[in-house]
Amino acid sequence: MQTILYFIEVSCPGGAQNVLLNILDGLNRSKYRPIVALLEKGWLEETLRSKGYEVIIVNSTNKSFDWRLIKDTCCHYPSWPGGLEKKFISCN
Secondary structure (H helix, E strand, O other): OOEEEEEOOOOOOOHHHHHHHHHHHHHHOOOOEEEEEEEEOHHHHHHHHHOEEEEEEOOOOOOOOOHHHHHHHHHHOHOOOOOOOHHHHHOO
């Protein structure tokens, strides 16, 4: 099973959030394990959790996207299938 990590900045209802929900709903859950990383709690988090999706809230000081969030998130979850942190990033 492959893990797919999605990052999205805003948790209120909108076009990007609905597109993400459509993508997730179309995934074959026996082949893919989607995880959604959000910068804040809110509508999207509640909606995703109600549908059974794994959600993590990423700590960000300025509430905007920063590529370092990917490294921090992946290093925080080293047990993800496939060793994501070992294949693509250095957690040191």
